Amino acid sequence: xxxxxxxxxxxTTKAYDPTKRISQEQFERFLEILxxxxxxxxxxxWHFFIADHESAKQRIAKALVGKYSYxxxxxxxxxxxxxxxxxxxxxxxxxEHLLNQDTAxxxxxxxxxxxxxxxxxxxxxxxxxNEKGDVQRWAENQTFIALGQMLLAxxxxxxxxxxxxxxxxxxxxAELGLTELGLVPSVLLTLGYRSASDFNAKLPKSRLDRExxxxxx
Numbered sequence: 001x002x003x004x005x006x007x008x009x010x011x012t013t014k015a016y017d018p019t020k021r022i023s024q025e026q027f028e029r030f031l032e033i034l035x036x037x038x039x040x041x042x043x044x045x046w047h048f049f050i051a052d053h054e055s056a057k058q059r060i061a062k063a064l065v066g067k068y069s070y071x072x073x074x075x076x077x078x079x080x081x082x083x084x085x086x087x088x089x090x091x092x093x094x095x096e097h098l099l100n101q102d103t104a105x106x107x108x109x110x111x112x113x114x115x116x117x118x119x120x121x122x123x124x125x126x127x128x129x130n131e132k133g134d135v136q137r138w139a140e141n142q143t144f145i146a147l148g149q150m151l152l153a154x155x156x157x158x159x160x161x162x163x164x165x166x167x168x169x170x171x172x173x174a175e176l177g178l179t180e181l182g183l184v185p186s187v188l189l190t191l192g193y194r195s196a197s198d199f200n201a202k203l204p205k206s207r208l209d210r211e212x213x214x215x216x217x
Contacts (some may be wrong), residue, residue, distance in 0.1 A: 001049070001156065010155035011189070013162045014200040016077040018192035022159060027080055030191070034082075035154045037146040041121050045090060045139035046100065046146060047183055049083040049176060057081055060188065063172035071164050071188075078162075079192035083172065084147060085183040086140040089124045136184070143186045150189055164188035 022030075034048060051057045057075050060083060064072035075081045087094065099118055108114040110115055129135040154161035165187050172178070172185050194201055 003156075006155045007152070008205070010151070010161075011200055011203075012013050013160040013192075013194050013198060014074070014080070015152075015195040015198040016074060016079070016160070016190065017191040017195045020075040020079065022079040022191060022193075026157060027191075028161070029157070030150065030153060030159075033054050034146060034150055037149045039142040039145060040102050040138070042098065042102075043090065043121065043139065043142060044153065045087040045094070046143045046186075047085045047087075047181070049085065051075070051081040051083070052079075059175055062173070062175055063167040063169070064172060065168060068168060070168045071166050074164065074190045075147070075188065077192070077195070078190035082150075082189045084143050084186045086136070086143045086186045088136055088179075088182050090129075090135055091182070093208075095121055103201065107186070111185045113204060140184070140186055147189060149188055154191060159191055160194045165188065 020199055031050075039045070049060075051060050054076075057078070061072045062073050064075060097116070099114070100123065102108065102117060103114065108117070125135060128138040132138065151161055151163065167185070167188060169185050176187060
């Protein structure tokens with residue numbers, strides 16, 4: 001496996017073959033890859049909704065109307081669709097939950113180490129909430145790390161994928177009760193296998209030249 005070949009050949013799929021499905025075993029691998037996504041101070045500010053059958057994908061597609069309607073077939077014809085959500089705020093309850101998980105995972109040699117982790121996380125959250133003034137944006141940045149990890153994982157696993165930012169946030173929030181759950185919708189990811197009619201599969205990639213994006217200090 002050559003990682004450079006994978007990133008050269010993967011692409012954003014525009015049309016899926018609805019007859020082809022990702023195996024349950026492989027999809028479980030994807031979920032574990034998603035669960036192990038790194039995040040700043042291991043804050044894990046996310047929740048993922050899985051649509052792996054027709055009625056679930058139809059619920060997601062409710063938000064793909066109007067100017068977003070062109071995205072609906074991607075969801076409906078995909079094997080699986082994942083809605084990536086971000087916590088609207090980093091609450092004390094979430095911080096305590098993380099600390100308890102760290103304890104259960106055996107990450108602290110003593111109470112001093114545990115208190116250090118607690119203070120570090122609280123300090124970061126306070127900084128982004130009070131000094132930067134946008135803790136939710138910082139949290140959502142972490143969610144997009146998860147998206148990037150999944151896009152690379154899909155390429156490695158030989159599965160096609162499409163990140164979708166074009167959807168009606170109000171509709172999907174109402175459909176899934178996201179506000180009541182303290183979540184905001186961030187991005188959709190469809191997974192499956194390309195259709196033979198997918199025009200984007202045959203187009204060359206277009207990226208800026210190295211000289212335009214790298215500066216050697």
